[in-house]
Amino acid sequence: MKVLVCGGAGFIGSHFVRSAPDDVEIVVLDALRYSGHLSTLADVWDRVRFYPGQVQDRCVVEGVVKAEGVSHIVNFAAESHNDRSLLSRNQFVETNVLGVSTLLDVVRDYRLERVLHVSTDEVYGSIDQGQFTEQSPVEPNTPYSAAKAGGDLLCRAHFKSFGTPVIVTRGGNTYGPFQYPEKLIPFFLTRLIDGKKVPLYGEGTQSREWIHVSDHANGIWTALLKGVPGEIYNIGDHHERTNSTVVSHLLSALSVGEDLVKRIPDPRQGAHDSRYSMRTHKIQSLGWRPKMPFEESLHETAKWYVGRQDWWRPLVSSADFIDFVKRFYGPSLGDDL
Ligand SMILES: NC(=O)c1ccc[n+]([C@@H]2O[C@H](COP(=O)([O-])OP(=O)(O)OC[C@H]3O[C@@H](n4cnc5c(N)ncnc54)[C@H](O)[C@@H]3O)[C@@H](O)[C@H]2O)c1
Incomplete structure (x- = not known):
């Protein structure tokens, strides 16, 4: 094969x-x-x-x-x-x-x-x-x-x-190691490691299955x-968590405070789905079962980003990444960019 x-x-x-x-x-x-x-x-x-x-x-x-x-x-x-x-x-x-x-x-x-x-x-x-x-x-x-x-x-x-x-x-x-640092978890981790503020959309009530x-x-x-x-x-894994809960775990994994969270108006506006959740009986009937516990694995992921700065620092320093962050978050993060 x-x-x-x-x-x-x-x-x-x-x-x-x-x-x-x-x-x-x-x-x-x-x-x-x-x-x-x-x-x-x-x-x-x-x-x-x-x-x-x-x-x-x-x-x-x-x-x-x-x-x-x-x-x-x-x-x-x-x-x-x-x-x-x-x-x-x-x-x-x-x-x-x-x-x-x-x-x-x-x-x-x-x-x-x-x-x-x-x-x-x-x-x-x-x-x-x-x-x-x-x-x-x-x-x-x-x-x-x-x-x-x-x-x-x-x-x-x-x-x-x-x-x-x-x-x-x-x-x-x-989520996990080697995720390009533009999505919520690695974006927040790489910023928090540098003591930078992280932008939480609205109240962070959107719920995702991780x-x-x-x-x-x-x-x-x-x-x-x-x-x-x-x-x-x-x-899917039925680990349903709101974005604000995920962010709390990230703060605790890196031992940093709430003051690094900046609540910003939701840039996705009408397009921001409030909740995703799926039945997974069909894949389970083929013998698959998820094995990774959410909180522990999220903490392990945080440790991975702390340990593998050699991997992600060149990515967040690239012109493309800086341009995207400026265009998307510039208006709401302002001086905290
Ligand atoms: N990340 C998630 O949370 C998630 C969840 C469910 C499904 N998915 C799906 O899983 C797939 C992989 O997601 P990911 O998070 O690994 O994305 P990623 O952005 O990390 O990886 C995408 C890869 O595709 C390559 N690529 C992009 N355009 C290409 C093209 N035209 N031809 C060949 N290669 C090209 C990129 O170079 C990159 O290596 C995607 O189809 C995504 O829709 C992602």
Whole structure:
């Protein structure tokens, strides 16, 4: 079995590579966009064959599939940040929609055994009570989640129209080592380590289901190896916490005070989903169970960011990162930027 991992130099993709069974050969295709770095793969580099390139580039994908004799594709490649999708959108459509379409066509044309597309609970939109199931309608509220939903629907259509052997997973909010420091947990940790203020949107009452990246990666392996083509599998951990609770844990993990939290008007406004929650019986019926306890794992993650400043300091000093933080948080953080 030879798996082409698209987006394997990013956060979840690199953990997926790290947790690959010994008898699986791994090929990574990654465009090394701002959130993709070969440093995330440093400890597993000797088992990876790497190709730079974009998933929406048919010639590149086809070339890798032919040269390597790939049997399976797992797609993590995405523009993955909601807040960035509020600033500009076309790249989200290019990668998250056109990229998925290109991969599906290559899988079909080269009769590959299976493709798994990694998606998100955010395609369902927000739910005030109860839980989304895999049958819930997709009602995305941000350009990011709309583009992800577009990719998911293409998977469904390819399966229905051509019998393409595609599986979709929809994961919850993910945390752990090697997450590019723009998302809530690593963004806050890297700022708090430097004694900088962190911007909490509104009252921080938005509720998210958090899953550790190793559990998420193992869930994707389970779906790839045991799932049924044409099916969707939710992967979540039922660790539902409000953003303000998560922030309290981060403050306590780093032994810093509330004075570093700055409550700011919500820059996502109407697009800010209040709650995500999913039923996960289907993936559990394949034998998968989450293993990582939330509070302890969050504290371990905080320790990892304290210990691996060699990994994240170059990222937060990059022109792209500084520009994004200024554009998105500049108006509300002001002098605290
Ligand atoms: N992080 C989360 O909380 C979360 C939760 C559920 C689902 N997901 C999904 O999981 C996947 C991976 O998320 P992540 O957090 O690891 O993201 P990430 O931003 O850390 O990684 C994305 C990777 O894709 C690469 N990439 C971007 N555009 C590309 C293109 N056009 N061609 C090839 N490579 C490209 C980037 O260089 C990067 O290595 C995404 O599809 C995301 O929607 C993420």
